[in-house]
Amino acid sequence: MGKKSKKLAFCATEKIELDLTSCWAEADSIQEYSKPTVKTIALSKTPDIKIKNRIGDFFKEYNLIAYGFNNESLNIDVVFLLNGYACLCKTDIITNNAKNITICLVSKNMPKELLQELRDAEIIVEKQSQGIYYFQYMFTFQIVVLEELAKKEKTWLKTLTSN
Numbered sequence: 001m002g003k004k005s006k007k008l009a010f011c012a013t014e015k016i017e018l019d020l021t022s023c024w025a026e027a028d029s030i031q032e033y034s035k036p037t038v039k040t041i042a043l044s045k046t047p048d049i050k051i052k053n054r055i056g057d058f059f060k061e062y063n064l065i066a067y068g069f070n071n072e073s074l075n076i077d078v079v080f081l082l083n084g085y086a087c088l089c090k091t092d093i094i095t096n097n098a099k100n101i102t103i104c105l106v107s108k109n110m111p112k113e114l115l116q117e118l119r120d121a122e123i124i125v126e127k128q129s130q131g132i133y134y135f136q137y138m139f140t141f142q143i144v145v146l147e148e149l150a151k152k153e154k155t156w157l158k159t160l161t162s163n
Contacts, residue, residue, distance in 0.1 A: 038078065041065040041161065053156055054129055058142045060100045062086075067106035067161050074107050076117035083138050104142040106157060111143065 043063040045051075051059055064082055082103050105111070118125055118135060125135045131148030135141050146154055 038066050039068045039161070040082075041067075043160075053153060054132055055104070055142070055144055055153055055157065058102055058104065058132075058134075058140075060102050062101045063104065064102075065104040065106065065160070067157070069105065069107040069111065071107070071109050071111050071113060074105060074111040074114045076114060076121065078105070079103075079114070079118075079137060079141065086139055099140075101139050102142065103139050104144060106144045106146065106161075108145075109147050110145050114143075 041064070043059060043065060044061060045059065045063075047061060051057060064086055066078070066082055069078070082105075086101050086103060105114075115125060123135050123137055125133050125143070127133050128142075130150075131145045131153070133143040133145070135143070144157070146157070149157075
């Protein structure tokens with residue numbers, strides 16, 4: 001008998017800045033928005049690694065975490081941009097299995113504008129637990145509302161986004 005092959009376990013993050021200028025094309029002036037880019041982390045991990053909290057439990061093999069939003073800055077155009085970015089970056093993975101990709105949107109407060117736009121588009125948003133909501137649009141999305149999270153989860157997210 002041959003030797004068993006060992007799988008390597010890993011979890012890696014990479015910071016990315018995405019240009020959101022196109023998301024605000026209808027605005028009178030891009031200067032209305034203080035942040036024309038969105039802070040994003042690409043987190044990849046092997047399936048055997050489990051992140052044991054309500055936010056990290058959502059993550060699969062390839063994950064985009066976009067943060068720094070508030071009600072005014074998080075809209076459906078951002079969802080489209082991140083969805084497209086995931087398609088461009090992981091085309092080989094998407095053709096094999098789009099279920100391995102998740103997108104997490106972190107907002108300071110409840111993104112009412114986004115939720116209304118999703119309802120208008122007949123996209124169902126389900127509350128998973130306090131401060132955590134899911135919806136499906138090609139990929140599975142998670143909305144995390146910081147003002148509704150427990151202190152421990154806020155601290156975990158702050159640590160993740162500051163490294």
